[in-house]
Amino acid sequence: xTLLPPTPPAAAPHTKRRTVxxxxxxxxxxxxxxxxxxxxxxxxxxxxxxxxxxxxxxxRLGPMTLSALSEEERVTPPSMNRTxxxxxxxxxVDRAGSAEDGRKVILTVTPAGLALVKETRRRxxxxxxxxxxxxxxxxxxxxAAATDIMKELTDS
Amino acid sequence: xTLLPPTPPAAAPHTKRRTVxxxxxxxxxxxxxxxxxxxxxxxxxxxxxxxxxxxxxxxRLGPMTLSALSEEERVTPPSMNRTxxxxxxxxxVDRAGSAEDGRKVILTVTPAGLALVKETRRRxxxxxxxxxxxxxxxxxxxxAAATDIMKELTDS
DNA sequence: TATTGTTATACTCTATAACTATA
DNA sequence: TATAGTTATAGAGTATAACAATA
Numbered sequence: 551x552t553l554l555p556p557t558p559p560a561a562a563p564h565t566k567r568r569t570v571x572x573x574x575x576x577x578x579x580x581x582x583x584x585x586x587x588x589x590x591x592x593x594x595x596x597x598x599x600x601x602x603x604x605x606x607x608x609x610r611l612g613p614m615t616l617s618a619l620s621e622e623e624r625v626t627p628p629s630m631n632r633t634x635x636x637x638x639x640x641x642x643v644d645r646a647g648s649a650e651d652g653r654k655v656i657l658t659v660t661p662a663g664l665a666l667v668k669e670t671r672r673r674x675x676x677x678x679x680x681x682x683x684x685x686x687x688x689x690x691x692x693x694a695a696a697t698d699i700m701k702e703l704t705d706s
Numbered sequence: 707x708t709l710l711p712p713t714p715p716a717a718a719p720h721t722k723r724r725t726v727x728x729x730x731x732x733x734x735x736x737x738x739x740x741x742x743x744x745x746x747x748x749x750x751x752x753x754x755x756x757x758x759x760x761x762x763x764x765x766r767l768g769p770m771t772l773s774a775l776s777e778e779e780r781v782t783p784p785s786m787n788r789t790x791x792x793x794x795x796x797x798x799v800d801r802a803g804s805a806e807d808g809r810k811v812i813l814t815v816t817p818a819g820l821a822l823v824k825e826t827r828r829r830x831x832x833x834x835x836x837x838x839x840x841x842x843x844x845x846x847x848x849x850a851a852a853t854d855i856m857k858e859l860t861d862s
Numbered sequence: 863t864a865t866t867g868t869t870a871t872a873c874t875c876t877a878t879a880a881c882t883a884t885a
Numbered sequence: 886t887a888t889a890g891t892t893a894t895a896g897a898g899t900a901t902a903a904c905a906a907t908a
Contacts, residue, residue: 589738
């Protein structure tokens, strides 16, 4: 099965012809390698991957219970409890009992946690922004269009 | 800083305008989420992430020593030694002494390891291929062009 | 009784330090 | 001596099972 129309669109005239199978393979590898490379930028952070991911979830979703967070992060409550202990001890997350339901605890991001999330997010964006600045406007346009398509792929 | 020329290219006319900063952030997130989603397809595999990654490296690079593999995978020799032990015990990798240098061991992928790598690779490709098949030819062309740009970003 | 969170315990993966065999 | 690999041991992160507190 061929992929491209006889005359390729103007946005990327030099792209080689690929079958869907070839495109799937090449695109998947390029996506995975780039994601891995971006994630390496996190290594400078003092938090582990799981800790930063949990902190980011509380930041993104707002105050939430331990169970909700453990479900969101796909780990068991005891595992998340340990992760949260580390975040609380580091002063990045606040753990408070719920007023309505005494069994629950409410987790919120502290100002220090907020600052760490923002600083890390900025550093990761910077890494890729520095490279995107070197691209041509046409290449940036391709990435912008690809971004929307990738969201579609992820959600479908 | 604006990103798009006054008249957007034909390949993706509906893409919204973004600054480089916005594009960097959106693209990074879309890339990371898609990679994570693809990686979830691996969960059906009986190997851990590190084990499959090491197996894939030996498959990709051919017979190699333990040190070379540990450097390639960015882990210490003792850590890789344990990973390799698991792969050898599972019959996926063969460990043999080097003829030239008695200190070295040469790791090779067994036929069973080869089959596992190919089967897993096919399954992951299939997941994304199924979704790429639903795209328009223009969208596929964008992904093809984006693939080349993403390689450039990773390597630069 | 059911739910929420925590503690006890174990297993895996990673690391550093120390050891063995070979160059 | 230096290098390649292995073993010993420890720390971090995950899990299941058992427990405590509350609804």
